[in-house]
Amino acid sequence: DGGITQSPKYLFRKEGQNVTLSCEQNLNHDAMYWYRQDPGQGLRLIYYSQIVNDFQKGDIAEGYSVSREKKESFPLTVTSAQKNPTAFYLCASSESRYEQYFGPGTRLTVT
């Protein structure tokens, strides 16, 4: 089945540790995105990538890093510099001007 996978669904980390969230798509989409969602809030764009080996910061990139070495993969690293990392993280992909398709999300809890 075509779609976007994110793993793991739930992730727990100690404060001060970096953690990498996985996002893979087999839709052959050029563009991929990472969003953060806090309880009761909308979506905020962290990073996006229009093509392989290129990515841009979104609205809240501080404390996060990404890579896009393959078209189908766009991992997000939450670094220890991110002050409030506990949140729900959603990955999405799209073709040019059309709709984004989302993965199931990863709930990250940092204590």
Next chain:
Amino acid sequence: AQKVTQAQTEISVVEKEDVTLDCVYETRDTTYYLFWYKQPPSGELVFLIRRNSFDEQNEISGRYSWNFQKSTSSFNFTITASQVVDSAVYFCALRNYGQNFVFGPGTRLSVLP
């Protein structure tokens, strides 16, 4: 600047009632796209519909219908005969041509049995 407003934070209805979710957008571009997404309790956003700025025809899909009016910059979503399974957070989004999505804050719909 792009902006999407969903003034209704939360709505509660009783099953079988009709409900309309409001969406007002702001953009200076003439070419843009509007979207609605559903986020059930599981968390994954589900795409419902896309409308481009040149197509103001209303659309109906089963119990769902959408009313796009450029004159009022609105793209409202109506659920007819609501069901408990419709309970979710609904997001309206705007995308100017060649740019990123802008999502509204969402409306939480609760359909009570």
